[in-house]
Amino acid sequence: MGRYSLRRIAEAALVALIMSFLLYNLISLLPGDPVDLMLEGNPSVTPELVAQMRALYGDNQPLVQRYWHWLGNLASGDLGYSSSQFKPVMEVLGPALLQTSKLMIWTFVISILTSIVLGSLAAFKPGGWIDNVISFFAFACVSSPAYWVALLFLIVFSVKLQWFPATATAIDPDMGLLKQMSYFVLPILTLTLFSVGQYVRYVRASMIETLASDYIRTARAKGLSRITIVRRHALRNALVPVVTLMALSFGSLMSGALVVETMFGVQGMGKAIYDAVMMKDFNVAMIGMLFATLVTLFASLVADLAYGWLDPRISLK
């Protein structure tokens, strides 16, 4: 297990480095003087600092050098200042990250559990009525664009039924926890629906294949009940390929979250990055995008490591 994991972690770190370089390049294409962009919003600007920055980050410096200095800064914890909001980048992105995390993590957990249950139920009798209902449902979920579903929910649940509030911008930290959570129900539900639609099909296909295996027949020959067989024998084997797919899609959850955040007024990362780019907020945009990249990379790393952990044939190579 050790050698495989270490190699994967090293590879992930390398990719992260390369990605950060590419991102830096990309942002450098923004019109404007990079030094100005970086220093705007910094309350403690002095001519010496400007000169220092110009020496480090000025246009006349080679790109690689600028990138290297910037990386060094990052490593020491200096993320810079937001030029649009005149605050340190962390103060801008921090709360946004919190909101997006709430959305993503809840969505992820609920959709995984739901799709495992639904997918397994559907796999029990392929072609049966339960399977047909679940498969149709999954198909509908995947086919419906997130913004359309969001609108539907808003109209039905917020406007007509008045069960849930519509815009999360109205959250007040002084509200009770339950009231705060109620603002998230609809966005989470919207995102979950789409994820479930995807995952159910993976789980179903994998479970059908697993249930047809010889070792399941052996398990039946042992006299184990169907539930035990699914729980103890089929599930782990069926989930091995599915888990990796799920972990990989965690990264894309972030972009799906952007649409939903916009629809429901959640002040999340997606919105923050978008605003930053529009306002030429160099630092926030960089850090935000870098963060999104790292999350995706991390998710894929976890997927690989999980695969190695779940299937002993891989790790003991």
Add this chain to the structure above:
Amino acid sequence: MTEQIELTQPNSSTAKALEVTGLTVIARRDGTTTEIVSDISYAIDRGRTLGVVGESGCGKTVTSLSVMGLLPANLSSAGSIKIAGHEMAGASERTWENTRGNQVAMVFQEPMSALNPVMKIGTQVAEVIVRHRGTSPRIAHKEAIELLAAVGIPSPEVRANDYPHQLSGGMRQRAMIAIALACQPVLLVADEPTTALDVTIQAQILDLMVELQDRTGTAIQFISHNLAVVSQIAHDIMVMYAGRVVEKATAQEMFSAPLHPYTRGLIETLPDPDRPVKRLPVIPGAVQSMAAGAAGCRFAKRCSLADGHCAQVTPALELHGSDHWVACHKVPA
């Protein structure tokens, strides 16, 4: 569990390990029905091995699955199946679940795929013990190690923590036998258990099965397409063709005086270093599947002795001598 059948009393019933009467299995697909097994009857005494021999399409695997209650959903069966005297035909799935792995157990052909690849060997053996005897996992694990030792796996306490892919084919098959015999079943159904193994390993496994049978008194239903392999382990032999039993006798009788033309053809068609021939006798043609209810001997088309009568009237299994059954019109009574 109230439905559990207690077996291990010393003076247990004199019922045979297995008694099958009139078993018929039908496949229904797209409106056509095919008889895969037609009205077969046989029995296995405790402590004896019945070899079931036949080629593809003879129904031997389906017969074994019926005896285990493991028929796939598209097959339906009729007839009586008594395991240790208890009627299992039409039993609920619950009853079957209590019986499988407990009174009757099965060993399959491909040991690689028959074991769960992500579960340790020891756990897979212990699982049966926990399921049917309700012992704690810890005790079951200890028993599992003893079982692995009993089937000849060296360093069983180490091997118990291995995964299937870390074991060789022969070892895996031994583990499968350990799983099957864990609860001391009355009947062990072995479906081509050595076909996928090398010759020298096959010999070891056959020896193991004979030894375990001597020790535990388990009856064995040993299925194979290979007459020579079956003859190494069987007390009695049953030859099947196209879903029917064509001959049933002790192994000795079967080989010294085979009566059915198919059996004789099978024996003669195999090359034998002790009886070299220039040209091997051949059974012409090939096996065909049968529509349900079709009458007549199914071997007639390939039989050199067949006549019109054979093609129209299904021969019944008749007794010749003390314990030799043949289904053929052409065998003199």
Add this chain to the structure above:
Amino acid sequence: MTALLEIDAMSVHFQVGSGMLRRGKTLKAVDNVTLQINENETVALVGESGSGKTTLGRVVAGLGSTTAGSVRFRGAPLEASGKIQMIFQDPFSALDPRMLVGDVVAEPLRLLGRGKARDRRDRAREMLDQVRLPKDAAERFPHEFSGGQRQRIAIARALVADPELIVADEPLSALDVSIQSQVLNLLMDLKESRQLALLFISHDLAVVHHLADRVAVLYLGRIVEVASRDGLFKNPSHPYTQALLQAAPKIGMRRSSQTTMLRGEIPSPLNPPPGCSFHPRCPKARDICRQVAPALESAPGRTGQLAACHFKD
């Protein structure tokens, strides 16, 4: 007897498990094998998993390359001349399911550039007739035929280019018992009528006894015994050969529980035991067997029979 095929000190090694950072291990599939096949002769290669018999057969048929040593056909290196053809074990995957049977059989001629399309078609039909398949078989697809019939198609394909040597890798193993003898008889008839040499790979000693002139026994890539058919079966010299013969199932003999003389598992060819690779399982093994690999030499008092054992009979 003219030598048709000469295998001289041939080895086939594979590198397994090497990646960007690792060197991987060497799998010695075939190790220093010397064997000769004469015109018209049937030589059987016998062995179990890891013996290397399939690899050896494939190299002879031109489907693999050697790591060391040489294979010569009539004194010249192997080339794609159609003189050596192969029949495989699984008749269900050996024929392209999207080609008509006639095209399947004619393909070797097409690849060798012999004759025009019409001639090739006629020849294919002729071959199908020789393997006793119906005339209209050429216009049908492989899946319309049974296993035994497909194997005949494979035989027809192997014979269409008029080869001198056929390599047959377990051609009967996937067939039903009652069909095996049909195909076996056919193979022998054709061999006889066309004066073919045959390299027959099998684990089934009964079949080997029926058709082989000479037998070579392989264990973990090395030849452990070579002998005439009768010499091997009546007087096996190497302990492995003796064990194989004893383990082979014979009709009408019930085993007692102490019959097997061979303990242990077949080692992996990735980790062959040192010295004589058979020593961990051998009832005769002594110290020298662990250290020195025995050479293939004449068995005492037996002509033409070679065995690689320090204590051969």
